[in-house]
Amino acid sequence: MPKRVCIVGAGPSGLVAAKSLLHGTPKGTFDVTLFDAQTRIGGLWPSRKDDGTGLVHPRMVANQSKHTAQFSDLAWPEDAPQLPLAWQVGQYLAEYRQKYCSEASFSLGTRVEKAEPVTLATVDGSWSGWRVQTRSTEGEVKEQSFDHLLVASGFFGKPALPPVSRGDHEVPAIHSSQYRHLQGLLGKTGGSGGKILVVGGQMSGVEIAGTIASHLSSAVHSPGPSPISNPEKYTIHHIIQQPVWVFPLHTSPKPTASAPPFLPLDLGSYNTSNRVHPLTNSQGHISLEAAKIVHSIYETVLGTDQSIFSPDVAVTAAHTGNPPYLTISDNYMDFVRSGLISVSHGKLERLSGREATVSPSEEQIGDIAAVVFATGFDASSSLSFLPASVKETLSLNPTDLSNTVALAFHGTHHPDVANLGFVGFYRSPYWGVMEMQARFLTTLWAAGGPGSASLPPTLTEALDLDTSIERTMALRTDPRASQFPMGDYAWLMQEFASALGLVRSPPLGAMPRLPPADKEMDILTPARYPPKTLSEAQQSEVVKSVKQTEATAWAGLTSARFVARAVFRSLLGEWKLERDLTSKLPSHPSGHFSGTAKFLLREGTRDGREAEFDALAGEDGDPGLEYLYIEEGDFKASNGLSFRAARRYVWRYSERTDKLSVWFARTDDQKRADYLFHEVEFLVPKADGMEGGGNDGKGWEAKAGHLCIDDFYNVKYQFNFKAVNLWDWRLAYTVKGPKKDYTIDGVYSR
Structure with missing residues (x-):
């Protein structure tokens, strides 16, 4: 009789988990049901151009190329852009569901409200599983039992707003995930102008400041009527705690060349031929020496310490001892140079009327027209259905937005909570890591769980050596914790592959050679780690995907x-x-x-x-x-x-x-x-x-x-x-x- 699995969430993590459970073991091992509070699949990713209900604007450009935002055995269409729009990612997921998840049951528009671990006596001994209570959008409540509970509800649960957002301000204030257009922020007609205050200096802060700046620029300089009145009277004031490196979506693998070639950012970042093998983790605790090295690399890639744009965004010697932070935007820096975006360092301390105060400088920012909080997400809300005892075991800390829970083997499970697994529950859930987490849980559960004699030797050894929980707890109080504490992408892929006995497939052909080592590129993509057993159709998708990546690399470096x-x-x-x-x-x-x-x-x-x-x-x-x-x-x-x-x-x-x-x-x-x-x-x-x-x-x-x-x-x-x-x-x-x-x-x- 198949083991019943409840998957909470039908976004990328839920879909790849369902696919792995259904296809990664002898068929019939698992029976899978996915629940999602939304009435569609995709999680963050809408599949229609006009779907503005989620946390991501359907026209947002992905900051990872199609070579990274993919699963191993489904290639993107040949004519898909290198950097897909959000709704195109949603369509990719819809195709993935149709191709690989047709045997799963989907309960959309159904929220998981409670999930309780239970142990029952049976004629064969005892049964441990989960009793899950759900509520549909029509209010129908159901209770079902499952052998396993898999959390794929997403790290980006509920927008996190600081207490200062609830002050006595007189202007519109929204979270960055709610921004769609100027009219929605400022009203249909806008107003008399002023400063749009953006609070938060990491990924979403830089992205949203650049996006709003492009919308203001378009409103001023496009033909025809403007969507708001007086667009030329608005500017953006961005509050950041420290300067961050802002990378464009395309960088050069030969940054010192007089005619530098260009590739999508991630193709150069995930060229593992530049690293010593086996890979060591570049994230987590960042030493002073490591910080200086990475800052130097970033400056080389960008060709500047960013002072050419403004001294307020320059990463100087005063900053290079701190762990580096990377953000991505094509136009943020040039809008800073133009003056449309101005920058202050510090923390928003007060917001009253139309005035803000920044600490510790006590700088006063007046004439505020609206506020956008790019202050991250409360991941703990995605675990609201778990009982307090389980949350305590997981060391839940709602205020730690990077290390919300402490999980074993790179965010997949906790040995003290039977039959509970996680996929994609961490910051920056790269698609390849999601797929590896899903494969890991499939193998673990099919063998009977941690400690089972049926586990493959490589997995047993990996579990014995794992220190993920201890590492997470230590990073919570580490002042030198990195931007992405769970681990760097390439290293995580290596660790999962080693535990699962997977070998990265070689390139299909010769690859371009690059300095400084004069080695052929070895670009990490999910398709380089295909499943152990492939159907003819899957093999075709894997080959197609790898060919796309290699062709892109050759085109960027030879044309x-x-x-x-x-x-x-x-x-x-x-x-x-x-x-x-x-x-x-x-x-x-x-x-x-x-x-x-x-x-x-x-x-x-x-x-x-x-x-x-x-x-x-x-x-x-x-x-x-x-x-x-x-x-x-x-x-x-x-x-x-x-x-x-x-x-x-x-x-x-x-x-x-x-x-x-x-x-x-x-x-x-x-x-x-x-x-x-x-x-x-x-x-x-x-x-x-x-x-x-x-x-x-x-x-x-x-x-x-x-x-x-x-x-x-x-x-x-x-x-x-x-x-x-x-x-x-x-x-x-x-x-x-x-x-x-x-x-x-x-x-x-x-």
């Missing part, structure tokens, strides 16, 4: 893939522009232009690309982002004339085609695009020096051509990066036609 995106991201803000015009015809005088060029971020618009835009909206509803380019300055001609000059363009980046394009602005409405000027074609460097990069130190070069009636524009670009950031760049073009023969050469610098 100009992702360079257009890196350039586009780094253009945001204001540049100093010096341009020479040299004419061969007396009718067009030569001269020099000196001024500024501003790249003003906004949501993608339809103008000039109606058919493409409508097709894109019909497929995924994401027009992407674009810039309104405004150039202003003084032109001094060689004949002595001087006048004020200005011009406007619209710059666009297409995720689908990986193309950067420049469009003329309309003369009757200069916020709107008119027609295409040119597409930028990046040129692959001729040489590839291991340390210095190729292209003879010239940076990334690009070209374009455009025929305008009888005049041909021959365009040349040169983009000079310092690691991930565009340092300066040059735009030159010659124009030849019946009445034109001149050259323009402009240099842009910060």
